[in-house]
Amino acid sequence: MNQQELFGQIQKKRSFLCVGLDTDIQKIPQHLMDTSDPVFSFNKEIIDATAEFTVAYKPNLAFYESLGSRGIISLEKTVSYLKSKYPNIFLIADAKRGDIGNTSSLYARAFFDKQDFDAVTVAPYMGEDSVKPFMTYLDKWVILLALTSNKGAYDFQFIEDKESGEKLFETVLKKSQEWGTDENMMYVVGATKAEKLKEIREIVPNHFLLVPGVGAQGGSLQEVAKNGMNAKCGLLVNSSRGIIYASNDVDYAEKARAAAKEIQQEMEVLLKEGGLL
């Protein structure tokens, strides 16, 4: 999916919501535990309940890999289900990969060839040769961690260059411009750091940003939109726990739908205010 197609989906659905499929086996409602694949059963119900309101899904690989081979099977079934039933929904592997070049090439093959993800999150720490192998696939995306939503972001990401005063996350945004474009590269910016989005937009005015941290982590959707929206929206705002665990009972899919709809309605207002609808 290219940038224009993604923006088209945002306008069509009046939403820039990404639902995080952080499916924790410990939190799956009891009645699903008797099915042959509880994780996939849960995901399928969540997807069918929320697809109307979302433009992207983001399974976090940790939740699947931690279950061993059966978790990988659940993930593969989820990807196949999404790609066959909802082919226009953008699919992000939140894997935070990145390694020396030949190893990154195999990570890219895993996510883009063996599985049909549209994008994968990548840690920029190892530099250009660790990132570029992900950019050799047409209409596939690298999402570089720039300014993350967690407390630990302050450990390294705000370290300032002694001469220029540039912060490390700003260096990531600037340096990576040499590696890719706004057609194959996005950035992660946490909603909990939404006050930084204005400065970030000065460096990357046209790139899409994946913004986790609303909902359970307390970030403000309104502040994210006010500071980060651009002429093509430029935002995919993720909520995982706030949607998929809106209830842990038999009504979980219904409650997830209501939670996704509520965010979509707020997003529709923000898109209108931004003159994008």
Ligand SMILES: O=c1ccn([C@@H]2O[C@H](COP(=O)(O)O)[C@@H](O)[C@H]2O)c(=O)[nH]1
């Ligand atoms: O800076 C980051 C990068 C990634 N994440 C991931 O996004 C979701 C957030 O889940 P919530 O339940 O909505 O808090 C999760 O998969 C994180 O690993 C992030 O939160 N911050």
